[in-house]
Every structure is written in C-alpha cells, then in structure tokens.
Amino acid sequence: MATTTAIDFRSLTLDAPLPLDSGRELAGVQVAYETYGELAADKSNAVLIFHALTGDQFVAGTNPVTGKPGWWERMVGPGKPIDTDRFQVICANVIGSCLGSTGPSSTGPDGEPYGMEFPVITIRDMVRAQMAMLDMLGIEKLHAVVGGSMGGMQALSCAANFPERTDRVLAIATTARHTAQNIAFHEMGRQAIMADPNWHGGDYYHGEAPAKGLAVARMAAHITYLSEEGLTEKFGRRLQDREAKSFGFDADFQVESYLRYQGLSFTDRFDANSYLYITRAMDYFDLAEEHGGLLADAFRGAKDTRFCLVSFDTDWLYTTADMREVVHALNAVAAPVSFVELSAPYGHDSFLLDVPALDRVVEGFIA
Amino acid sequence: MATTTAIDFRSLTLDAPLPLDSGRELAGVQVAYETYGELAADKSNAVLIFHALTGDQFVAGTNPVTGKPGWWERMVGPGKPIDTDRFQVICANVIGSCLGSTGPSSTGPDGEPYGMEFPVITIRDMVRAQMAMLDMLGIEKLHAVVGGSMGGMQALSCAANFPERTDRVLAIATTARHTAQNIAFHEMGRQAIMADPNWHGGDYYHGEAPAKGLAVARMAAHITYLSEEGLTEKFGRRLQDREAKSFGFDADFQVESYLRYQGLSFTDRFDANSYLYITRAMDYFDLAEEHGGLLADAFRGAKDTRFCLVSFDTDWLYTTADMREVVHALNAVAAPVSFVELSAPYGHDSFLLDVPALDRVVEGFIA
Numbered sequence: 001m002a003t004t005t006a007i008d009f010r011s012l013t014l015d016a017p018l019p020l021d022s023g024r025e026l027a028g029v030q031v032a033y034e035t036y037g038e039l040a041a042d043k044s045n046a047v048l049i050f051h052a053l054t055g056d057q058f059v060a061g062t063n064p065v066t067g068k069p070g071w072w073e074r075m076v077g078p079g080k081p082i083d084t085d086r087f088q089v090i091c092a093n094v095i096g097s098c099l100g101s102t103g104p105s106s107t108g109p110d111g112e113p114y115g116m117e118f119p120v121i122t123i124r125d126m127v128r129a130q131m132a133m134l135d136m137l138g139i140e141k142l143h144a145v146v147g148g149s150m151g152g153m154q155a156l157s158c159a160a161n162f163p164e165r166t167d168r169v170l171a172i173a174t175t176a177r178h179t180a181q182n183i184a185f186h187e188m189g190r191q192a193i194m195a196d197p198n199w200h201g202g203d204y205y206h207g208e209a210p211a212k213g214l215a216v217a218r219m220a221a222h223i224t225y226l227s228e229e230g231l232t233e234k235f236g237r238r239l240q241d242r243e244a245k246s247f248g249f250d251a252d253f254q255v256e257s258y259l260r261y262q263g264l265s266f267t268d269r270f271d272a273n274s275y276l277y278i279t280r281a282m283d284y285f286d287l288a289e290e291h292g293g294l295l296a297d298a299f300r301g302a303k304d305t306r307f308c309l310v311s312f313d314t315d316w317l318y319t320t321a322d323m324r325e326v327v328h329a330l331n332a333v334a335a336p337v338s339f340v341e342l343s344a345p346y347g348h349d350s351f352l353l354d355v356p357a358l359d360r361v362v363e364g365f366i367a
Numbered sequence: 368m369a370t371t372t373a374i375d376f377r378s379l380t381l382d383a384p385l386p387l388d389s390g391r392e393l394a395g396v397q398v399a400y401e402t403y404g405e406l407a408a409d410k411s412n413a414v415l416i417f418h419a420l421t422g423d424q425f426v427a428g429t430n431p432v433t434g435k436p437g438w439w440e441r442m443v444g445p446g447k448p449i450d451t452d453r454f455q456v457i458c459a460n461v462i463g464s465c466l467g468s469t470g471p472s473s474t475g476p477d478g479e480p481y482g483m484e485f486p487v488i489t490i491r492d493m494v495r496a497q498m499a500m501l502d503m504l505g506i507e508k509l510h511a512v513v514g515g516s517m518g519g520m521q522a523l524s525c526a527a528n529f530p531e532r533t534d535r536v537l538a539i540a541t542t543a544r545h546t547a548q549n550i551a552f553h554e555m556g557r558q559a560i561m562a563d564p565n566w567h568g569g570d571y572y573h574g575e576a577p578a579k580g581l582a583v584a585r586m587a588a589h590i591t592y593l594s595e596e597g598l599t600e601k602f603g604r605r606l607q608d609r610e611a612k613s614f615g616f617d618a619d620f621q622v623e624s625y626l627r628y629q630g631l632s633f634t635d636r637f638d639a640n641s642y643l644y645i646t647r648a649m650d651y652f653d654l655a656e657e658h659g660g661l662l663a664d665a666f667r668g669a670k671d672t673r674f675c676l677v678s679f680d681t682d683w684l685y686t687t688a689d690m691r692e693v694v695h696a697l698n699a700v701a702a703p704v705s706f707v708e709l710s711a712p713y714g715h716d717s718f719l720l721d722v723p724a725l726d727r728v729v730e731g732f733i734a
Contacts, residue, residue: 022614120614180598180622181590187623188586190616191630192559195579212562219555220587223548231547237653245651247389247487249557249643253650255547256554263558276616283620284612286604316683 007064009057009093009100010034014132018095021122027109031133032100033057033092036076037084039139046139047082047366048130048166049091050147050154053221053278054270056099057091060084065099065269071352074359081363087143092133094126094154096277101129104273105205115273116202123150123285127157131165144168144366148351149318150278153285156298156326160287163302170365172310172358173351175322176287176295176329182317185224186279189217193272202273214272215263222262227314227347231255288329295325296332307337308365310358312350314343338365374431376424376460376467377401381499385462388489394476398500399467400424400459403443404451406506413506414449414733415497415533416458417514417521420588420645421637423466424458427451432466432636438719441726448730454510459500461493461521463644468496471640472572482640483569490517490652494524498532511535511733515718516685517645520652523665523693527654530669537732539677539725540718542689543654543662543696549684552591553646556584560639569640581639582630589629594681594714598622655696662692663699674704675732677725679717681710705732 011032017025034057039046049059049072056063060070060077076082076089093101096118104118134142145166147155152174159169175182196213198204226234235255239245242252251257291298307330311323320341330337342357344350351358378399384392401424406413416426416439423430427437427444443449443456460468463485471485501509512533514522519541526536542549563580565571593601602622606612609619618624658665674697678690687708697704709724711717718725 024614116616120616177604179595180602180604180620181593181595183604183620184586184590184598184622184626187618187620187626188583188590191586191627192562192583194616195559195583196562197564216555216559216562216583219551219558223551223555226548228546228548231551235547237544237547237550237656247391249483249487249561249647251554253547253550253554255551259551259554260558280616289604 007100011100012133012136014129015136016132018125018129018132020119020125022119024119026095026102026119029095029102029129029132030100030106031092031095031102031129033090033133034059036060036089037087039088043139044141044143045087046142047087047089047144047146048134048142049076049082049089050130050145050151051091051094052147052149052151053282054266054275055151056097057093059089059091074354075362081359082146082366087366090137092130094278095129096121096126096274096281098271098274103271104202104277105271113205115205118273118277120280121277122281123153123157124161124290126281127154127161130154131158131162134165140165142166144170146170146362146366147174148172149174149348150282153282156287157285159302159305159307160291160298163305166305168306168308168365169302170308170310170362171326173312173315173318173348175318176298176326177289177322178283178285179322183283185220186283189220190276190279192216192220193276196272199272202276204272209267210272211267214267214270214275217275218266219259219263222259224317225348227316227345229314230345230347233345295329299330299333299335303333303335305335307335308361309337309339310351310361311341312344312347312355313341314345315348315350317348374467378467379500379503381496382503383499385492385496385499387486387492389486391486393462393469393486396462396469396496396499397467397473398459398462398469398496400457400500401426403427403456404454406455410506411508411510412454413509414454414456414511414513415501415509416443416449416456417497417512417518418458418461419514419516419518420649421633421642422518423464424460426456426458441721442729448726449513449733454733457504459497461645462496463488463493463641463648465638465641470638471569471644472638480572482572485640485644487647488644489648490520490524491528491657493648494521494528497521498525498529501532507532509533511537513537513729513733514541515539516541516715517649520649523654524652526669526672526674527658527665530672533672535673535675535732536669537675537677537729538693540679540682540685540715542685543665543693544656544689545650545652546689550650552587553650556587557643557646559583559587560643563639566639569643571639576634577639578634581634581637581642584642585633586626586630589626591684592715594683594712596681597712597714600712662696666697666700666702670700670702672702674702675728676704676706677718677728678708679711679714679722680708681712682715682717684715
C-alpha cells in the first residue's frame with residue numbers, strides 16, 4: 001500500500017453526509033474519479049462506468065499505481081466501443097476501496113485510519129456516493145451506466161434505485177443476488193485475512209499489513225474468475241521451469257507459480273480491510289430482498305430505461321442462469337431488454353479480456 | 368491433534384523399506400488398518416477400501432477419534448451393500464496421513480517428528496504400502512478394491528500397477544489426473560497453511576499447530592466438495608440465528624457459520640503437514656503420465672479385471688467428463704467396464720451421502 005499513498009488522486013468531497021443502508025451515515029466522503037473525453041455543453045453525453053471488486057477509476061490510459069494500462073483500455077478510448085470522441089466516460093473508485101475514495105484505510109474522525117470502525121457498506125451505498133458525485137458535477141442524467149461483475153451489480157442497483165439518472169443500463173457478467181457459493185468463497189477469503197496475525201483486528205496501518213492472508217484470499221478468488229477449460233488451456237499440468245517434478249513443495253506446476261504471483265502482486269496494490277468491506281457488500285447484495293422480495297419490483301421504476309445484459313458461457317461465478325433471472329424480472333415489468341450469452345473461454349474474466357463479440361455488443365448498445 | 372495421539376491404533380510395521388516414486392525409500396513404515404467381517408479360510412473374500420484425502424481406516428462402527436460413526440457406515444456392514452457377513456473389508460490409513468500410519472507427524476530416524484523431512488509421496492506409494500500390508504496379511508488376491516475421490520485414484524492406481532492383486536475395481540467420483548483447477552485449489556490451501564506463522568516450516572509439533580491456516584484450507588476445499596445447487600438448497604441466503612443482517616463481520620449467513628465450523632472442527636482431527644503431503648500426492652497424480660503418456664497403456668495389464676466407474680452429475684471437482692476419459696481408456700484395452708453417471712444433488716460429497724442408487728450399484732458390483 002505504500003505505493004498508493006504517494007499518489008495524488010483526483011477527487012471531490014461530498015458536500016453532505018452520505019446516508020448508508022446500515023442506518024449510519026458517513027461525513028466528509030471523498031470520491032476519487034477519472035474522466036475520459038469531453039462533457040457536452042448540455043451534459044447529455046456522460047457514461048458512468050462502475051468498476052469491479054478490486055478495480056479502480058483508471059479505466060483507460062496508464063494506471064498510476066501499477067504503471068500498467070487501464071483495466072478496460074480495450075473498450076474505452078477514441079474510436080473504441082465506448083468512444084471517448086463522443087462520450088465523456090466517468091469512473092469513480094467505490095467507497096470502501098483504497099484508491100482515493102473514502103474507505104477503511106482513510107483517516108477517520110479521530111485522526112486515525114478507520115480500520116474496522118468503518119461502517120459496513122452495501123452496493124447501493126456505493127451507487128449512492130456516485131450519484132452524489134454526479135450531483136456535484138452537475139450531471140442529472142447519464143447516457144448510460146456500464147459495469148461488469150461488481151460493476152454490473154452497481155449498474156443494476158442504479159437502475160433499481162435511481163432509474164431517473166440514466167437512459168441505458170449495460171450489465172455484464174453479473175447477478176442480482178450473491179448465492180451461497182458466492183458467499184462461501186468470499187467468507188473463506190475473509191477468514192484467510194483475519195487469520196493473518198498482522199491483521200490485528202484491522203488495526204495494522206502503522207505496522208505490517210496482513211499480506212499473506214490477503215494473498216491467499218486473492219488466490220482463491222482468482223480461481224473463481226477463470227474457467228476450468230481456460231485453466232487447462234493456459235496451464236494444463238505443464239511444469240514451471242523444470243523437466244520433472246521436484247518431489248517437494250516448490251511451485252512445480254505453472255498454475256501454482258501463476259497463482260502465487262497473482263496473490264503476491266495483489267497485496268502491493270490493495271488494502272486488506274477494503275477487501276473485507278467490499279466482499280461483504282457483494283455478499284449482502286440481493287436486489288429482490290431490497291425491494292420486498294420480488295426482483296421484478298426492483299425494476300418497476302425503470303420501465304423506460306433500456307437494458308442490455310451479457311453473460312458468458314464459461315462464467316461459473318455469475319452464470320447465464322443468474323442473468324436470466326434478471327431478464328425475467330425486466331420482462332415482467334415490460335422494460336426494454338436485450339440479453340446475450342457470449343461464448344468465450346476465459347470464465348468470469350471474459351468481460352475484461354479479448355472477446356470481440358463483447359466489443360460489438362457494447363458499441364451497438366452505447367451508440 | 369492431541370486427541371489422536373492417545374489412541375492406540377491397530378497397525379503393522381512393514382518388514383522391508385518401502386521404495387517411493389521419488390527415488391527415496393522409507394524404513395519402518397507403520398500401516399494402521401481396520402478390518403470388518405471374517406476372512407475366509409482360502410482368503411478369497413477380502414475387499415480393500417481406500418479412503419479419501421481426510422478420511423481414515425474407520426469405515427464403519429464408531430470412529431474412536433471423533434466419536435462419530437465411520438465414514439461409510441451406510442455402505443459397509445452386515446447386510447449392507449458391502450456385506451461384512453460375506454466379505455472381510457480392510458481399510459488402511461494412507462501413508463502421509465496422521466491416523467496411525469507413518470506420516471510427517473511420525474517420529475523420524477532422528478527421534479523427532481519428520482515434519483518437512485518426510486519424503487514427498489504419490490498415490491502409487493500409498494497403494495504400494497497397502498499391497499505390502501496385504502503381503503504381511505497373507506492376502507494375495509482381493510475380491511475387490513473400492514474407493515471414492517482420492518480413494519478412487521488409489522483404486523485406479525492399483526488396477527494400473529498391481530492388476531494381479533484384485534478381481535474387481537470400483538472407482539467413484541474420481542479422476543485419472545488432477546487438472547489445473549484441482550491443483551489450483553490445493554495450492555491455495557497449502558499456501559494458507561504455510562502462511563500461518565505457527566507452521567514454522569513444518570516444525571510445530573512441540574508448539575502450537577497452524578490451525579488457522581489449516582481451517583482456511585479446509586474451508587476452500589469444502590466448497591469444492593459441494594454443488595452450487597446443494598449449497599443453495601441447504602443454505603441459500605438464510606441468516607444464522609438472527610432476523611436481519613448485522614452490518615458487521617460476524618457469520619450473518621448460515622453458509623458462513625457452517626464453513627467456519629467445518630474449518631475449525633477439522634483442525635482437531637487432522638495434521639496440517641499431512642494435508643500438505645496428501646494434497647501434493649493428489650496433484651502429482653496423472654495415471655497416463657506414469658505410463659508413457661497414454662492412459663490406455665496404464666490399463667494394459669488389467670484386461671481381466673472387472674471395472675465399475677461411477678460419477679455424479681453435480682460433482683464439479685471430478686466430473687463425468689473426467690470419468691469418461693477413464694472409460695475410453697478401458698474400452699481401448701477391451702477391459703470389462705460398466706459406467707454410470709448418477710444424479711444426486713450433493714456435488715462431490717455425493718459418494719459419502721444418502722444416494723440409494725449408489726448403494727444398488729455398489730451392491731450389484733461387489734456381490
């Protein structure tokens with residue numbers, strides 16, 4: 001985390017305390033955000049992109065934290081499917097995260113980092129913070145909201161709770177409800193973090209971070225982002241830099257080496273407490289429950305919103321069956337919705353990777 | 368682990384050093400085993416059951432470690448599908464484990480527990496130890512070998528490497544090769560154990576065990592043993608002993624509470640180093656690779672052995688597709704094989720649970 005604190009993130013401070021689903025409120029909320037492209041004089045061309053669990057506001061260009069290209073560089077830019085010559089793309093770091101928006105690593109009212117004193121937040125709270133950001137930017141209505149994975153949850157939550165704020169909703173590789181299996185994987189990751197003695201009940205900002213626990217949590221999550229077919233194709237049982245098995249506990253197999261790298265490199269850029277809070281928000285997500293138990297009721301206010309939903313055939317984290325439930329709910333309120341299951345070998349991560357069919361769907365729907 | 372050391376396991380000591388696939392050998396190997404039913408005078412009625420990763424030799428009756436019924440009580444006993452009025456069932460604790468057979472927690476040549484000085488073993492090594500045990504028991508040929516999950520790997524390995532030792536092979540919910548995804552889940556679990564500061568490079572037998580790391584490893588594995596449908600049916604998003612979400616990090620959801628319990632209770636009965644060694648053996652398992660790269664070649668010596676293979680439709684750990692590869696290989700060498708995919712909601716764990724169709728398959732094949 002040392003690397004991120006030195007960066008001066010572009011942000012604004014909300015001018016009123018943010019009410020939260022827990023009943024608490026959060027004062028002095030910072031929302032870090034980036035924009036790409038010019039806002040039209042009538043402010044009619046804004047596209048809000050919501051990021052995923054470990055994502056950030058750096059959609060395109062170079063991410064100043066990692067030095068790597070933005071996470072959706074392939075989708076966002078001049079002449080790209082979400083064309084920044086036509087639209088102004090806005091992306092904000094979610095509250096609870098650690099890339100400039102207020103989260104557990106931010107300084108609380110007592111001058112110390114919040115740690116576990118940070119309130120538990122929900123997906124709706126994340127969206128609420130971003131709507132307040134739009135208010136301050138003077139943007140009443142968006143051309144579209146777009147998101148994959150947890151970004152898609154925010155897009156659906158936005159449609160359900162703030163339908164007047166957007167003309168279009170594009171939700172990719174997502175769900176209206178975390179299942180028992182989804183919760184189980186997250187809980188396992190949280191237990192890995194909390195089992196790390198460096199976690200200290202979340203109060204580790206003056207010492208060593210619980211990097212080993214966070215790395216294990218990330219490894220487990222990473223497995224769920226990939227398909228079995230994709231893993232087999234990418235790694236199979238191939239050995240890492242050796243001719244034969246070592247009969248030891250080094251990373252003999254390429255897949256082991258890859259996972260260790262994914263786990264370790266993640267700990268340089270992400271805060272363990274943020275991981276706890278954001279996974280909790282995702283586990284709490286159940287759009288039907290929020291609206292009296294019937295998913296269709298969540299969308300009653302969004303009849304005039306155009307929806308596009310995309311799932312991937314190899315995504316076993318948020319499946320086509322999960323997405324169909326959203327389609328049925330939208331059909332029940334006669335909202336205009338198009339739905340497509342795309343074929344791609346990469347599992348859940350397909351929404352981030354080279355899937356030309358997705359580019360065409362996104363371009364067609366946004367334009 | 369304190370509970371198990373007080374138990375006097377029934378065992379024998381192999382009379383010759385055990386050669387291992389690594390090229391090393393292990394002297395003074397103890398094999399702990401149990402028998403159920405009487406051995407016929409001509410020793411023709413022995414059925415060897417191989418146990419799974421965290422299983423043990425206590426197939427039926429009461430497990431003296433846990434005080435609970437044996438793990439296959441429903442399948443083994445007088446008048447049961449594997450009828451101990453007709454057969455003598457033998458089940459041995461695999462080497463590398465911690466229930467009386469030699470493993471990393473056993474005392475090594477220097478008078479101290481082996482820890483990570485224990486040699487890395489393979490599934491074939493486990494089988495080799497059990498064949499040596501049969502030699503000492505004077506049993507040349509078995510009526511059948513039977514196993515589910517890692518037990519099924521041993522059954523297939525036995526067929527491939529010791530085809531003359533058994534008339535029948537019954538392999539359930541298993542595979543001839545660990546895939547990249549299988550390896551990935553195990554590697555994540557091993558990293559969780561090794562990240563626990565109590566692990567101390569495996570040298571913890573005089574201090575506190577790495578229980579937190581082992582619990583996390585077990586939680587992750589447990590998710591892979593259940594189907595998404597099964598988890599949804601069993602837990603869904605139901606809350607644990609509360610009316611509403613707590614907006615905290617307690618186990619709000621029943622599935623969280625269940626997983627925490629599964630993780631913690633496991634650490635009372637299992638050794639973390641054994642978990643490392645046995646998962647490694649499973650990851651190394653690739654029956655084709657062992658036999659020149661072609662799975663059919665593994666079974667060339669087993670043409671006269673009768674095979675029965677069973678998979679479950681909701682098992683995403685070792686799938687029906689994995690099992691079909693074994694069927695194809697057996698077909699290629701014209702071995703007599705029957706194969707059935709059973710429908711059951713419990714995922715991989717189906718082989719241990721109430722699936723009457725499995726009882727009928729087992730009874731029909733063994734009798």
